[in-house]
Ligand code: NAD
């Protein structure tokens with residue numbers, strides 16, 4: 001029995017994780033589940049899995065959660081400190097699947113507590129990469145990448161020596177605007193941006209996939225997970241999302257992981273690691289797919305990719321600034337306040353205005369996050385005026 005807690009249990013990754021656990025219920029015991037505001041969905045998941053603790057981030061929803069859990073032995077709690085309790089409790093494995101920098105504190109707490117952390121919450125690693133990898137080293141925590149590309153690289157690296165790796169190649173579907181003209185991209189609506197061709201995901205990561213900021217965040221994520229510099233991490237557009245990423249070795253061998261685009265495959269790898277477990281994901285039928293295509297990414301139509309690489313190369317506070325500006329801009333785009341290309345423009349301005357020191361603690365990261373958010377919100381107000 002593996003004891004598992006899920007941070008962000010009501011989201012896209014959280015629900016896929018629950019689906020796998022419920023299909024192999026004899027293998028897993030659910031300790032804690034968390035959500036932002038949806039107390040009903042959280043209580044429902046806690047009932048189905050016999051969870052011991054359910055935490056709602058929004059304290060004003062605690063009474064709804066308590067009510068919905070009546071008659072069960074599941075404890076209800078609320079607030080940021082309770083999220084940390086959920087991350088550090090009795091579990092062996094913590095699925096970190098909160099979206100955005102909001103997941104940093106509980107994810108970091110799980111790392112510091114020496115848990116095995118299945119990491120979906122890429123923003124946590126992007127904003128606090130050095131702090132989190134150092135904390136993992138100190139506590140003995142293992143980070144298992146859930147992001148499909150990083151999971152593919154992790155699988156393709158198995159058993160190899162780091163000095164034998166020449167580069168890693170992150171694949172990208174190209175998103176919904178891969179073949180769109182600059183004019184069409186300028187006029188993109190939220191509904192068009194969240195309509196991803198291959199993957200079904202939360203709204204924020206779907207917009208990131210449309211700007212290619214998702215691939216930019218993944219570039220930074222790969223740097224911290226695998227310890228390679230920017231110039232040894234390449235990005236390749238591969239519209240079918242069948243090859244999830246590749247590792248090139250010094251002898252010219254290239255290893256890759258393939259599969260149908262279903263997040264339950266990388267999630268299952270993390271849940272069962274180092275073993276494997278069955279999933280209901282469609283098996284790959286290469287004969288019916290028949291062809292795989294590849295192209296270079298276009299940083300003119302998709303400037304977010306260039307901005308993320310610049311932030312990685314600059315280091316220090318730049319990745320946290322990039323992430324905070326992007327989170328605010330994406331929320332504002334989804335709210336209908338700004339245009340699609342404004343997202344990258346706002347991120348670029350936030351990076352240009354940045355003179356902040358590298359964060360030395362999680363508190364520093366949150367301070368940078370707060371400052372950049374309020375700065376970008378002020379810029380949005382001006383844009384809208
Ligand atoms: P989602 O929006 O569907 O779910 C987010 C979860 O986080 C929900 O359970 C929500 O209640 C919780 N949450 C949101 N804000 C919170 C807050 N302030 N405090 C506490 N909890 C909060 O997102 P998702 O698509 O499941 O993505 C989750 C993470 O996984 C993201 O970092 C994303 O980049 C990453 N990821 C997702 C996919 C995917 O296929 N969905 C793939 C790769 C990586």
Ligand code: MG
Nearest residue numbers: 147148149218
């Ligand atoms: Mg990914």
